[in-house]
Amino acid sequence: xxxxxxxxxxxxxxxxxPFEYILTLEDNFVQNEEGIGDGYIYYTYxxxxxxxxxxxxxxxxxxxxxxxxxxxxIMSISGEDYKIxxxxxxxxxxxxxxxxxxxxxxxxxPLYDAHPELIGIRTKQLPESITYNYSENDNGTITCSxxxxxxGYITKIIMKDGNEIIISKKD
Numbered sequence: 001x002x003x004x005x006x007x008x009x010x011x012x013x014x015x016x017x018p019f020e021y022i023l024t025l026e027d028n029f030v031q032n033e034e035g036i037g038d039g040y041i042y043y044t045y046x047x048x049x050x051x052x053x054x055x056x057x058x059x060x061x062x063x064x065x066x067x068x069x070x071x072x073x074i075m076s077i078s079g080e081d082y083k084i085x086x087x088x089x090x091x092x093x094x095x096x097x098x099x100x101x102x103x104x105x106x107x108x109x110p111l112y113d114a115h116p117e118l119i120g121i122r123t124k125q126l127p128e129s130i131t132y133n134y135s136e137n138d139n140g141t142i143t144c145s146x147x148x149x150x151x152g153y154i155t156k157i158i159m160k161d162g163n164e165i166i167i168s169k170k171d
Contacts, residue, residue: 030118043119051120065105073125079105081135089128093152096122
């Protein structure tokens with residue numbers, strides 16, 4: 001459940017997870033999230049209003065996640081023990097790539113899938129491949145392909161990771 005207010009968005013995700021969030025906005029960008037019973041998340045942006053850092057703070061621990069950009073392309077997302085890199089070949093004529101949120105260090109709610117502009121990650125750039133490297137020797141490359149409707153919006157994203165195929169499609 002989302003309750004949009006002037007400078008906050010209240011998000012109740014307690015049906016799926018026992019958490020509720022209050023997102024504080026400034027100039028239409030989320031500045032921080034207070035997770036009721038779950039800690040805080042702080043967002044930092046560059047002069048182009050692109051997300052550069054996410055700081056997760058819970059109890060006595062914190063973790064920083066950093067985003068590297070080249071124009072309107074996210075080139076990499078890195079954290080303490082991982083790095084995810086993106087390579088591009090095409091753009092979508094309309095709409096945007098909705099799945100960057102799945103490559104963050106957390107993914108408790110789908111708000112940023114529908115509204116990536118709230119955290120400065122909305123882009124028409126479509127990853128062709130996504131390379132991930134985790135400290136536990138878990139690494140590989142996901143290849144991506146896309147299907148579009150007649151207007152140029154994405155209708156299906158097909159991601160292949162070795163023998164695993166993940167399909168995300170518009171219903």
